[in-house]
Amino acid sequence: MSHDSHNHTHEHAHSHESHELPFxxxxxxxxxxxxxxxxxxxxxxxxxxxxxGLMLLMRWQLAFPKQAIPLIGKLFTEDGVLSPExxxxxxxxxxxxxxxxxxxxxxxxxFGNYLLPLQVGAQDMAFPKLNMMSYWxxxxxxxxxxxxxxxxxxxxASGWTSYPPLSVITNPGxxxxxAMLTGQSMWLLGMVFLITSSLLGSVNTIVTAIQLRVxxxxxxxxxxxxxxxxxxxxxxxxxxxxxxxxGILQLMDRVGGTSFFMPxxxxxSGEAWKASGGGNPILWQHLFWFLAHPEVYVLILPAVGIIxxxxxxxxxxxxxxxxxxxxxxxxxxFMSFIVWAHHMFMTGMGVTMSTFFQATTMIISVPSVxxxxxxxxxxxxxxxxxxxxxxxxxxxxxMFAIGGLTGLPLGLxxxxxxxxxxxxxxxxxxYVVAPGTLFALMAGVYHxxxxxxxxxxxxxxxxxxxxxxxxxxxxxxxxxxxxGMAGVxxxxxxxxxxxxxxAAQPLNVVMSVSAWILALAQLPFLYNMATSWKWGKxxxxxxxWGGTTLEWAASSPPPHENFTTPVEVFRAxxxxxxxxxxxxxxxxxx
Amino acid sequence: xxxxxxxxxxxxxxxxxxxxxxxxxxxxxxFMAVLFIGWGLYLVYCLIRFRERPGHEADVTSAPHFVVPxxxxxxxxxxxxxxxxxFSAPIWARVKQxxxxxxxxxxxxxxxxxxxxxxxYPGRDRKFGQLKNELIDGTNPTGLxxxxxxxxxDIISPNILNIPVNQKVIVQxxxxxxxxxFSLPVMRVKQDAVPGMTIPLWFEATQTGKFEIACxxxxxxxxxxxxxxxxxxxxxxxDTWYNEEEKSLLGDAATATEPSGENK
Numbered sequence: 001m002s003h004d005s006h007n008h009t010h011e012h013a014h015s016h017e018s019h020e021l022p023f024x025x026x027x028x029x030x031x032x033x034x035x036x037x038x039x040x041x042x043x044x045x046x047x048x049x050x051x052x053g054l055m056l057l058m059r060w061q062l063a064f065p066k067q068a069i070p071l072i073g074k075l076f077t078e079d080g081v082l083s084p085e086x087x088x089x090x091x092x093x094x095x096x097x098x099x100x101x102x103x104x105x106x107x108x109x110x111f112g113n114y115l116l117p118l119q120v121g122a123q124d125m126a127f128p129k130l131n132m133m134s135y136w137x138x139x140x141x142x143x144x145x146x147x148x149x150x151x152x153x154x155x156x157a158s159g160w161t162s163y164p165p166l167s168v169i170t171n172p173g174x175x176x177x178x179a180m181l182t183g184q185s186m187w188l189l190g191m192v193f194l195i196t197s198s199l200l201g202s203v204n205t206i207v208t209a210i211q212l213r214v215x216x217x218x219x220x221x222x223x224x225x226x227x228x229x230x231x232x233x234x235x236x237x238x239x240x241x242x243x244x245x246x247g248i249l250q251l252m253d254r255v256g257g258t259s260f261f262m263p264x265x266x267x268x269s270g271e272a273w274k275a276s277g278g279g280n281p282i283l284w285q286h287l288f289w290f291l292a293h294p295e296v297y298v299l300i301l302p303a304v305g306i307i308x309x310x311x312x313x314x315x316x317x318x319x320x321x322x323x324x325x326x327x328x329x330x331x332x333x334f335m336s337f338i339v340w341a342h343h344m345f346m347t348g349m350g351v352t353m354s355t356f357f358q359a360t361t362m363i364i365s366v367p368s369v370x371x372x373x374x375x376x377x378x379x380x381x382x383x384x385x386x387x388x389x390x391x392x393x394x395x396x397x398x399m400f401a402i403g404g405l406t407g408l409p410l411g412l413x414x415x416x417x418x419x420x421x422x423x424x425x426x427x428x429x430x431y432v433v434a435p436g437t438l439f440a441l442m443a444g445v446y447h448x449x450x451x452x453x454x455x456x457x458x459x460x461x462x463x464x465x466x467x468x469x470x471x472x473x474x475x476x477x478x479x480x481x482x483x484g485m486a487g488v489x490x491x492x493x494x495x496x497x498x499x500x501x502x503a504a505q506p507l508n509v510v511m512s513v514s515a516w517i518l519a520l521a522q523l524p525f526l527y528n529m530a531t532s533w534k535w536g537k538x539x540x541x542x543x544x545w546g547g548t549t550l551e552w553a554a555s556s557p558p559p560h561e562n563f564t565t566p567v568e569v570f571r572a573x574x575x576x577x578x579x580x581x582x583x584x585x586x587x588x589x590x
Numbered sequence: 591x592x593x594x595x596x597x598x599x600x601x602x603x604x605x606x607x608x609x610x611x612x613x614x615x616x617x618x619x620x621f622m623a624v625l626f627i628g629w630g631l632y633l634v635y636c637l638i639r640f641r642e643r644p645g646h647e648a649d650v651t652s653a654p655h656f657v658v659p660x661x662x663x664x665x666x667x668x669x670x671x672x673x674x675x676x677f678s679a680p681i682w683a684r685v686k687q688x689x690x691x692x693x694x695x696x697x698x699x700x701x702x703x704x705x706x707x708x709x710x711y712p713g714r715d716r717k718f719g720q721l722k723n724e725l726i727d728g729t730n731p732t733g734l735x736x737x738x739x740x741x742x743x744d745i746i747s748p749n750i751l752n753i754p755v756n757q758k759v760i761v762q763x764x765x766x767x768x769x770x771x772f773s774l775p776v777m778r779v780k781q782d783a784v785p786g787m788t789i790p791l792w793f794e795a796t797q798t799g800k801f802e803i804a805c806x807x808x809x810x811x812x813x814x815x816x817x818x819x820x821x822x823x824x825x826x827x828x829d830t831w832y833n834e835e836e837k838s839l840l841g842d843a844a845t846a847t848e849p850s851g852e853n854k
Contacts, residue, residue, distance in 0.1 A: 084811045159808045165785055166768035166810055263786025267723055267733075267766045269704070281769060281784060315640075316648035320656075346771060346782045346806075348789040351683045358678060362670045369666055373659050376629065379636035380656075381649035386641070394637060401629055405622040412673060414681035415615045418600070418778050421771055421806040482598040485615075487775030489806045493814040498802055500775055503596035576650050 029136075031128035032560055036135050037114030038452070043135075044106035047142060048438075049522075051097035054090040056519055061087055063512035065494040084493045088157035089183065091491060093145070095160025096187065099295065100194045101142050103433060106441050107302035108198070108236070109138065112205055112229045115448065118551035119223050121214025121569065121586075123561040126207040134200035141193030148186035156187035159491060161288060164261035164281050168253045169268050179255040188251040195244040195291075198236045205233035214550070216569035220326075221585065223549045223573045224312075224319065227326050228305025231333040232298050239294035239337065246287035253279070260284075282347055289340035297336040299433050300400075301329060303440030304371055307393050310447050311375055313547045314390040315382030316582070318574040321374045328367035328374075335364040345413050346420050354413045361411035368404050372397065387545070388462030392443035395470045396436060403431030406481065424484025427477050435473045442469075445529065450544050454556040455536030461524040468521030475514025479507040546582045549573055553586040594776060594799055601775045604797040604822065608778035610681045614673070621669060689792050690758040697760045700751065701732045702770035702783040705812035707803055708732050709751045713743030713836075732766070745835045750819045754828035755798050764788045771806035774820055780806055795822040 020026070027035060060069045061082040073080025082090075117125055125131045148155045158167035162184065173179030180186075209222070209230045222230075249260040257275055261284045264277030312319050319325060341349070341357040349357075375397060384390065406428040409415040419425065442465075449457050486504040488495050495501030495508070543552035550569065554562050567586050575583040594602050603612055640646075689695075699710035699718060708731045712718045719741015725733035731748065735741050753759050763772055765783035773780045774793070781791045803818030823831065 084814065088808070088811060088813075157811070163769055163808075166808070169768065170810065265723055266785055267703075267726055269767075270726055270728070272723055273767075277786075280786065282787075317650055346780055347784060348782065348787060349686075351679065351687050354682055354686075355674075355679050358674060362674055365670065366663070366667060369663060372629075373663065376633060376636070377656055377659060379633070379640060382636070382640040383642045383646055383648040384637060384640050394633070397633060398626070398630055401626055405626060408622060408670070408673075409615055409618045412614065412618070412678035414611055414678040414685070415618060417682075417685065417780050418611055418615065418775070420780055421773075485599050486596060487601050487773070487804070489771075489773065489804055491808040491813060495814075497814050497817055498804055499594070500596040500601050500802075504598055507598065576648065 040109030048102035059512040122212035138197035144190035155183035202233035202236035224308035225305035243291035389447035399435035422484035427480030450539035472517040705816040773806040
């Protein structure tokens with residue numbers, strides 16, 4: 001390691017050299033993509049735990065309706081029972097926080113920021129200051145979301161989808177400031193910040209990946225994670241602006257008395273709604289889902305990329321059908337723009353529209369199946385090394401498959417009639433995002449931890465984390481399909497109001513207990529992540545897993561500006577030779 | 591009328607169109623199960639056979655080209671296309687588009703609000719009275735104008751939808767305040783109620799019984815409580831109920847004309 005590199009694991013407070021930046025420029029308002037990546041990662045993990053915590057409280061109410069939450073219930077309400085008001089707030093904020101403040105910042109902000117410049121051999125992102133701004137705009141958005149809990153009527157309570165008119169008529173306020181200081185208005189304002197942050201990040205990703213490629217790194221030599229991040233960045237860039245605009249329009253409906261989404265003749269609690277009317281609530285749904293369906297692929301594509309990297313390294317084989325895989329990712333990205341209305345089949349859609357959107361939905365399943373197939377075929381003839389990262393990656397495959405397959409009955413309109421807006425939907429997308437994307441992100445943490453810190457995470461704790469997580473997470477989401485089949489609507493405070501809900505209620509107890517076990521299973525992970533930083537086993541090599549992509553050419557942790565000697569790429573990303581040696585992209589001789 | 595049996599799977603179906611939907615759902619789940627078990631067996635086999643162990647190396651010399659997966663992929667595409675073209679789209683058209691003749695059907699208005707359903711029968715003249723927002727109050731949730739000649743014999747049934755069995759029913763669905771979703775799980779009926787729009791839907795029940803209307807779209811703090819009742823009656827029972835309702839309504843109107851009559 002040369003003198004200008006900086007080892008994060010050692011004492012640094014006293015021995016700064018004169019040219020070094022002060023602490024606050026180096027670790028807080030940093031322009032280094034690695035520091036920003038870590039900032040994103042740590043903030044996102046905080047929000048993931050927070051959002052998960054909201055759900056753990058809601059799960060008590062769902063399992064044992066109207067019973068006081070033990071120990072901590074009194075913190076929230078006088079009698080300790082989670083009120084329907086709080087339930088709706090927690091539900092809306094769970095979705096918002098997990099998606100916009102947790103998974104996307106971790107997948108795109110943290111993994112994209114940290115790994116993408118390394119994998120293309122760049123010294124940093126193309127626009128380091130824009131990168132810093134992207135993080136801080138995200139941070140402000142997150143703070144606004146958290147502060148919204150402190151407003152007099154609490155946080156937003158109209159679901160993460162915020163459908164008007166409900167979202168507009170809830171706690172409307174009598175003047176501008178009263179209307180502004182409400183959960184829903186702050187949610188909209190927070191979303192504007194979060195979307196702005198994503199836009200800044202996406203521009204950076206695209207320019208960095210294309211312009212700062214090191215010599216020899218043609219597009220078809222990009223690691224799959226780079227392809228995934230670039231496709232994701234295009235989705236962010238093209239799909240997010242409509243919701244940014246729509247968010248401002250809804251904010252105007254709330255605080256400015258406009259009627260973009262408010263129809264004429266509205267009667268709320270027996271009183272005529274005081275606005276001109278003439279708007280259309282369905283318009284919001286179109287704008288929202290035009291963002292939020294590509295958003296699903298923003299959640300899943302970085303995960304697909306991470307899994308690809310981990311499978312290639314740990315099977316000691318090239319990825320099967322690399323080009324097919326890349327074209328599938330691109331096609332998936334493109335198709336994700338023309339399926340959005342399958343979220344709206346029950347809004348009164350005719351045959352022409354519904355046939356178009358269910359056809360595109362069936363078509364989008366094709367590249368998804370191809371991606372899964374290429375990974376499965378890579379396993380054939382492999383020598384599979386079961387690191388903790390690889391365990392999570394192998395679990396990802398069947399979990400993602402369940403998530404994808406259960407999209408079929410929802411994507412076909414006729415079967416969707418019964419399943420729409422039931423727990424079946426919740427089970428479906430959680431299989432995609434929780435044991436799908438989140439498992440991939442956890443795999444990524446275990447896999448790149450030695451690169452980021454120079455030390456390994458503890459293997460035993462990792463395996464405990466893995467097995468407890470994979471079992472309990474299925475205990476949460478598998479029963480949801482049965483609940484949905486039984487016809488139980490989603491977002492119910494207490495399903496035992498309905499006869500079919502009473503019959504299916506025992507499943508809720510199973511889900512809640514599983515959720516609490518899953519929460520406990522994350523303790524070894526968090527402990528492992530925190531303590532291994534300082535006390536983990538040292539990674540003697542820069543390339544402990546025998547990887548082939550460029551990040552393994554840098555020292556661990558990589559110094560400022562990443563590479564101390566010039567790097568060059570000589571071959572495709574996953575060329576492993578028949579002897580146990582591997583052929584990294586950055587090594588010239590065969 | 592006995593209580594339906596509910597469990598961990600599809601609730602009983604009592605509609606004429608529901609069997610087609612149930613068949614599609616079960617066909618899809620068989621298809622999904624075959625794919626998942628196939629992939630799963632292959633995955634488990636690979637994970638065991640190709641594990642890292644002394645003396646075993648990854649085979650990277652031969653560049654394998656698998657043909658079978660291509661045919662599986664084509665098979666999946668063909669099956670999905672068939673499910674779409676021959677099942678989903680036609681069923682959707684029959685359920686959502688091919689309405690029975692209005693003359694043959696019982697037509698009712700269902701208006702959703704936070705957090706109740708108002709069911710509005712047009713009466714023997716088969717014409718709905720006008721709804722006026724300014725007439726809305728605690729006793730008149732949809733603002734029905736009783737002075738409108740068409741509205742005199744209209745029957746308002748709060749939260750209870752009674753229909754005769756084996757009778758096609760057309761519901762004109764709307765909402766007063768926010769988006770709700772009219773869901774009859776046993777009928778395989780679901781339709782969003784959107785303020786500013788009136789959306790028609792139709793169904794026909796094949797069995798009598800006492801069931802529920804559920805709200806399927808988050809509509810506010812009382813979303814859970816937005817339960818309605820859905821009773822499928824024999825035509826005699828229905829007529830009896832209807833005549834009683836009509837008698838109490840028109841009897842009231844008759845007494846109102848008497849100077850001393852004040853029994854609200």
